[in-house]
Amino acid sequence: MTQTDSTPPSKPTAGLAPDLDRESTPRAGDDGAGSPIPMNRDGGPLDTGTFTGNLRRLLTNARAAVFRTGRPTSDRGRTQRVFANLFLHVHSTRIHLNSLRASATMGMGIAALASFLIATITGVLLMIYYTPATELAYRSIKDIHYTVPTGRFIRNLHRWSAHVMVITVLLHGLRVFLTASYRRPREFNWVLGLGLLAITLGLSFTGYLLPWDQLAYWAATIGANIAGSPRELTDAVGVTSWFDPGGFFKELLLGAEEVGQPALTRFYLLHVMVLPILLAALLAVHFWRVRKDGGLARPSDAELRAGGLLPPPGPDNPSATAFVPGPTKTYGLMALVRGRTEAVGRGPEHTIPAWPRAFRAELAAAVIVVALCMLLSIVSDAPLKEQANPLVPENPAKAPWYFLGVQELVSFSAFMGGLVLPGLVVLGLALIPFLDRQRDPAGVWFEPRIGGRRWFLVSLVVGAAVTVGVEALAIRFGWIRGWFAGTRLGPWFADPPQLLIIFINPATVIALLFSAWSIWVYRATRSTRLAAVALTAAALIGFVILTWIGTVHRGPNWDFYWRQSDWPVH
Numbered sequence: 001m002t003q004t005d006s007t008p009p010s011k012p013t014a015g016l017a018p019d020l021d022r023e024s025t026p027r028a029g030d031d032g033a034g035s036p037i038p039m040n041r042d043g044g045p046l047d048t049g050t051f052t053g054n055l056r057r058l059l060t061n062a063r064a065a066v067f068r069t070g071r072p073t074s075d076r077g078r079t080q081r082v083f084a085n086l087f088l089h090v091h092s093t094r095i096h097l098n099s100l101r102a103s104a105t106m107g108m109g110i111a112a113l114a115s116f117l118i119a120t121i122t123g124v125l126l127m128i129y130y131t132p133a134t135e136l137a138y139r140s141i142k143d144i145h146y147t148v149p150t151g152r153f154i155r156n157l158h159r160w161s162a163h164v165m166v167i168t169v170l171l172h173g174l175r176v177f178l179t180a181s182y183r184r185p186r187e188f189n190w191v192l193g194l195g196l197l198a199i200t201l202g203l204s205f206t207g208y209l210l211p212w213d214q215l216a217y218w219a220a221t222i223g224a225n226i227a228g229s230p231r232e233l234t235d236a237v238g239v240t241s242w243f244d245p246g247g248f249f250k251e252l253l254l255g256a257e258e259v260g261q262p263a264l265t266r267f268y269l270l271h272v273m274v275l276p277i278l279l280a281a282l283l284a285v286h287f288w289r290v291r292k293d294g295g296l297a298r299p300s301d302a303e304l305r306a307g308g309l310l311p312p313p314g315p316d317n318p319s320a321t322a323f324v325p326g327p328t329k330t331y332g333l334m335a336l337v338r339g340r341t342e343a344v345g346r347g348p349e350h351t352i353p354a355w356p357r358a359f360r361a362e363l364a365a366a367v368i369v370v371a372l373c374m375l376l377s378i379v380s381d382a383p384l385k386e387q388a389n390p391l392v393p394e395n396p397a398k399a400p401w402y403f404l405g406v407q408e409l410v411s412f413s414a415f416m417g418g419l420v421l422p423g424l425v426v427l428g429l430a431l432i433p434f435l436d437r438q439r440d441p442a443g444v445w446f447e448p449r450i451g452g453r454r455w456f457l458v459s460l461v462v463g464a465a466v467t468v469g470v471e472a473l474a475i476r477f478g479w480i481r482g483w484f485a486g487t488r489l490g491p492w493f494a495d496p497p498q499l500l501i502i503f504i505n506p507a508t509v510i511a512l513l514f515s516a517w518s519i520w521v522y523r524a525t526r527s528t529r530l531a532a533v534a535l536t537a538a539a540l541i542g543f544v545i546l547t548w549i550g551t552v553h554r555g556p557n558w559d560f561y562w563r564q565s566d567w568p569v570h
């Protein structure tokens with residue numbers, strides 16, 4: 001790769017990259033250019049040695065065969081350490097100091113990756129004993145849990161790492177949103193991230209069925225009913241006999257009308273092969289795009305914000321503005337390709353070699369995740385109920401906790417709560433970077449310049465009030481049906497058509513009120529970004545409250561109870 005530039009070469013940053021241009025001392029096996037040819041001190045070919053001498057140096061030579069550079073002592077060596085290694089090369093060789101601040105990422109992306117790796121390794125180990133057949137699956141999980149040495153710990157680790165992955169992926173996505181890091185040129189990576197989120201939830205949902213216990217069976221049945229929920233609509237308008245998308249989706253998911261062996265085979269295949277491979281492939285593109293988009297998002301005045309890490313720019317510190325990008329700066333690759341990338345036009349100011357600081361920080365995040373999952377696996381076992389019994393419904397049948405907010409909405413209408421609203425949320429999220437077309441500032445929490453934090457907090461309060469208000473109304477007084485019984489409004493009001501209940505129910509009312517709030521914020525501020533912040537904050541707190549209600553306050557028949565001890569005893 002060659003660079004052509006009409007401007008003079010940039011100066012190294014004083015104090016920050018002192019040895020950028022200094023050669024590392026040549027060593028055997030480290031000639032500064034990554035050459036594997038061993039040399040003696042005078043630059044001549046090294047003695048090939050005697051048999052016993054080579055035997056003694058076996059380990060050293062084997063190591064040199066794998067790692068061609070020695071311990072780096074200069075920036076050039078550190079750079080080489082990164083680009084000579086397939087795995088480390090996921091980073092660019094230098095990283096901006098702003099990206100190293102803990103608050104820039106909170107380490108959530110790496111934590112999500114670490115938990116995915118733990119789940120993958122433990123999942124492969126579980127596959128040794130697990131049998132995906134309805135008559136054997138439950139017994140094989142019991143064997144893993146109770147008889148296989150370390151089986152329970154591995155199973156617990158798998159379960160906990162899956163939970164940690166869902167949480168960290170959600171928090172990572174939230175961080176990207178709240179720092180507006182989806183802005184140009186990162187729109188594509190944002191949309192890709194939404195795909196990663198969907199696959200993560202898909203992995204969790206398909207894994208839930210595999211133990212084949214009561215919890216698994218009935219949660220999968222709820223999922224299948226959501227897939228089949230377009231029937232709510234087609235039944236209400238009486239066209240199901242010739243147009244039945246709900247039946248098609250359900251059949252596609254289960255391979256039958258009910259959850260059984262075909263469903264277990266499909267879920268297993270999706271869980272151990274299709275979704276992990278898809279996730280790994282998308283992750284590769286995701287990471288590659290982080291590089292190609294010019295590293296992590298940072299505002300144009302990132303140098304000012306680097307929180308004491310950087311000396312302020314000024315006459316005493318010309319390095320802060322040393323690099324002036326030329327208008328014609330491009331890259332060329334062997335005269336074959338020419339063009340501009342995000343990185344072209346940026347100088348090395350306020351960057352340091354990615355090795356070792358960035359890798360150390362990432363390792364620290366990964367170690368914390370491993371320790372957390374291990375700790376949780378020691379203190380808390382993955383649940384296992386009785387073997388699945390299609391004749392005895394689990395009541396209440398609850399999905400994993402992160403789906404319980406959706407399950408609460410589904411209890412009003414599976415079609416609207418389980419398909420339409422989640423679909424609209426994903427569509428809305430995918431559109432955000434194409435509606436908020438600013439570039440700067442990206443990578444800044446809450447965008448204080450336009451009062452982002454204040455609108456976020458106010459929207460949390462509005463979202464909480466709307467969710468609690470509508471839920472309380474529905475729980476205390478039921479929904480529409482019965483509201484007008486005994487009044488003079490007539491039978492239509494006393495027993496309104498099903499179609500009305502499908503479209504106007506607590507879930508859709510909450511969504512409409514959130515949208516109205518977001519539109520109001522747009523009108524008041526004329527800012528797309530603030531309207532998106534308002535909608536997301538309201539949806540976020542709504543999701544938390546609905547999840548809480550679904551987890552803690554819903555009992556048999558999805559009735560509301562203040563505490564589990566109030567549940568009726570059969």
Ligand code: HEM
Nearest residue numbers: 105109110112113169173181189190193194196197296297
């Ligand atoms: C399995 C799931 C995911 C993994 C393992 C992952 C991993 C990562 C990592 C390691 C980074 C580098 C910065 C950081 O550590 O925060 C990153 C950046 C990014 N991710 Fe993800 N991610 C995932 C899902 C998502 C989701 C759900 C979204 C959004 C909907 C998303 C959007 C982005 C964007 C836009 C960037 C660039 C951010 C910036 O420049 O500051 N990712 N991701």
